[in-house]
Amino acid sequence: MKSSQAALLDASAVALSSLCLLHCLALPLLAAALPLFGAWAEAEWVHAVFVAIALPITGFALWRAHRQHPLPAPTWLAAAAGLALLLAGALELPSHDSETVVTVAGSLLLAATHLWNARRRHRQC
Template sequence: MENIFRRMNLDTIGIGASMLCAVHCAVLPLLFAALPLLGMEIGENDVLEYCLLLFSFGIGCFALGQGYLRHHRRLLPLLLFVGGFALLLVGHFWAEAAAEYTLICIGAGAIVSAHLLNQRHRRYCRIHKHH
């Protein structure tokens, strides 16, 4: 099982999950605005919101934790991830409508940056044999 996780690039999956969450948050309001014009109505899907947040958090913790513990021991990717995820949570649950999308976009950007930085540090350590 561990061999499967070594072959998969979890940072890339984490970036994809964060981007999926950001696209979901950006497209969903447009979809809600357009559906009544087509005669359809749907409510917000809280289960989907929670699943996306949980998936993004789980992949991020695993990928960044593994990168930190096994490869580079640098805190910046972890701090970016925690800060970005905190912004996502504030945007989703406590922000007013005007600030919601701004906080979510900044949070998703921080999470993507954390994964990219983690990839860079892992690649550098692999090349220079620092683990």
């Protein structure tokens, strides 16, 4: 796989994590001003869409990177934990009150994993 394709996968994953953070942190503030954003901030389908997009992008990006140079187990564990936290947030586990904290933690962990992978790939080129 070309380095530019791998970089695009990692950049896509980081962008998705950033969108997730924006959704979790900024949309509630905008909800007070704009009713449309208020509907989006509480729409459960948005969470499901983020998880449904994050899972294959993360899996594919890390799998492709692993094929070139095996990834250490902590990388896989961090990605799995980030995805699990995103899913828990989407399912409002353990509660609705902790949804934002759980989702933000998962998003940051996932973004950090992809940034580490991009940095690792850049060093090997």
